Amino acid sequence: xxxxxxxxxxxxxxxxxxxxxxxxxxxxxxxxxxxxxxxxxxxxxxxxxxxxxxxxxxxxxxxxxxxxxxxxxxxxxxxxxxxxxxxxxxxxxxxxxxxxx
Amino acid sequence: xxxxxxxxxxxxxxxxxxxxxxxxxxxxxxxxxxxxxxxxxxxxxxxxxxxxxxxxxxxxxxxxxxxxxxxxxxxxxxxxxxxxxxxxxxxxxxxxxxxxxxxxxxxxxxxxxxxxxxxxxxxxxxxxxxxxxxxxxxxxxxxxxxxxxxxxxxxxxxxxxxxxxxxxxxxxxxxxxxxxxxxxxxxxxxxxxxxxxxxxxxxxxxxxxxxxxxxxxxxxxxxxxxxxxxxxxxxxxxxxxxxxxxxxxxxxxxxx
Numbered sequence: 054x055x056x057x058x059x060x061x062x063x064x065x066x067x068x069x070x071x072x073x074x075x076x077x078x079x080x081x082x083x084x085x086x087x088x089x090x091x092x093x094x095x096x097x098x099x100x101x102x103x104x105x106x107x108x109x110x111x112x113x114x115x116x117x118x119x120x121x122x123x124x125x126x127x128x129x130x131x132x133x134x135x136x137x138x139x140x141x142x143x144x145x146x147x148x149x150x151x152x153x154x
Numbered sequence: 155x156x157x158x159x160x161x162x163x164x165x166x167x168x169x170x171x172x173x174x175x176x177x178x179x180x181x182x183x184x185x186x187x188x189x190x191x192x193x194x195x196x197x198x199x200x201x202x203x204x205x206x207x208x209x210x211x212x213x214x215x216x217x218x219x220x221x222x223x224x225x226x227x228x229x230x231x232x233x234x235x236x237x238x239x240x241x242x243x244x245x246x247x248x249x250x251x252x253x254x255x256x257x258x259x260x261x262x263x264x265x266x267x268x269x270x271x272x273x274x275x276x277x278x279x280x281x282x283x284x285x286x287x288x289x290x291x292x293x294x295x296x297x298x299x300x301x302x303x304x305x306x307x308x309x310x311x312x313x314x315x316x317x318x319x320x321x322x323x324x325x326x327x328x329x330x331x332x333x334x335x336x337x338x339x340x341x342x343x344x345x346x347x348x349x350x351x352x353x354x355x356x357x358x359x360x361x362x363x364x365x366x367x368x369x370x371x372x373x374x375x376x377x378x379x380x381x382x383x384x385x386x387x388x389x390x391x392x393x394x395x396x397x398x399x400x401x402x403x404x405x406x407x408x409x410x
Contacts, residue, residue, distance in 0.1 A: 090321030090328070103325050144315050147191045147248050148339070149332045151387060153183055 056093040059101035060086070062135045063109075066128050071118050081116065085109045095143060098132040105129050158369035165349075165376025166207060172380040173203020176387045191248050198240030199383075206233040213287075220284040227287050228278030231297065235271020238301045239264040241308065249311040259307065263300055270297035288363070295357040298350055305347035312340030326404030331389070334397045338386030345379035 060082065067078040085108040086093055091100055105128040113121045155163070180196030183189075212218065213226035246260035273293035281287055316336035322328035352368035355361070385393055 088321065089325055090318035092318075100327055103327055107325055141251055144248050144311075144336075145319060145328060145332050147189075148315075148335050149329060150187060150189060151180065151183070151192055151195070152331065152335055152389070153187075 057096050058135050058138050059096050059098040059132060060093040062098075062131060063101055063105065063128050066131055067113075067124075070124055070127070071113070073116070073118070077116075081112050082109070085112050097137045098135045101135075102129045102132050105132070156366070156369075158366045158373065159364075161373030162369040162376070165373045165380070166211060168380040169349075169376050170203050170207050172384045172388075173199045173207075176383055177201075177204055179387060191244055194240045194244040194247070198237045198244065201233050201237035201240070206230045206237060209233065223284050223287060224278050228275040231271045231274030231278060231293070234297060234301070235267045235274070238267045238297075238304055242267070242304055245304070245308050245311060249315070259303075263304055266296060266300045270294075270300060290357040290360050295354070298354045298357060301350060302347055302354065305343040305350075309340045309343035309347070312336045312343065316340065324402040324404060330401030331394055331397050333401075335386050338382045341382040342379055342386065345375045345382065348375035349379060351375075 063082050064075070064079045067073055067081065068075050071078070073081065082104075083093060085104050086096060088108050089100075089104050091104065096104075105125045109128070110121045110125050113124065118124065177196050177198075177200030180192045181200065182196075184193035184196055209226045209230035213223050213230065218226075242260045242263040246256050250256035270293045274291070274297060277291060277293055278287060313336070316333050319328040319333035319336060323330055323333060349372050352371050353363065356363040356368070389397075
């Protein structure tokens, strides 16, 4: 299954603005997603923004990337224009509804 | 009636009551939302706990006439086959709707369950000695092994998803109550697995199904299964508060 538009955007952004190559950029974002309990194929732009603010800075810092805060803020700003596209209903959306009265 | 037989009977009554209540609740929800998952799991719970189990209890009663035993056993087999097929569909559609192996597992499981159920119903009406209906059979063994596969799959998927959501909670990306519901559904699967394991052992060994050990396992797993099912889908307000109050607090500064 293809990865989501939000994931692709964050990876491309890192690749173009840092010394990380494609593989390293995608690997770094995947590690951040794993820590957040999210999956590349289904992550939304809103979720990616939270990861970019709360987890990605530490991951990038540990790889010696400079200007991490500005970089992550630019990812968050760019994600505003990323459409989530058609996604199937997630398991958590179903289980949230199953608890409804 | 021994204490262990009473425990097993209590667990059966608890499972019938809670399962049917949750089934009705989810069917009513499905009527409003038109959602497939709630329709599938609501109907399955209603069939398994509200129809199949009572039929099995009727068939195992003392002094029951032969036509009633045959009808109850046949209908129970069909109901269980359809009910477990619905749970196969639910697990596939909710957790892995676009993955080939999940589709193969679900459709294979449904085929096996429906075939075993049809064979069980045929046996119920054609076996010469109705008293032998409670003895082990290939159709009964296959039906139960299919259900065990389903319970393991459901538990693995639910616990995996609970683990994902627990990592999202501190980020403010998941509801602690929903994460808890995945865990409870996983435990429902595991206790369901435990409650039918004595029947599988009996089917394999041809031994006595009415041993104290069997009653103990069925009783404990049946009651535990009912409790977790209740807290998953009919949680009291106090339990909801407890789960939310004990969840990690999301850090500030999230989203756009």
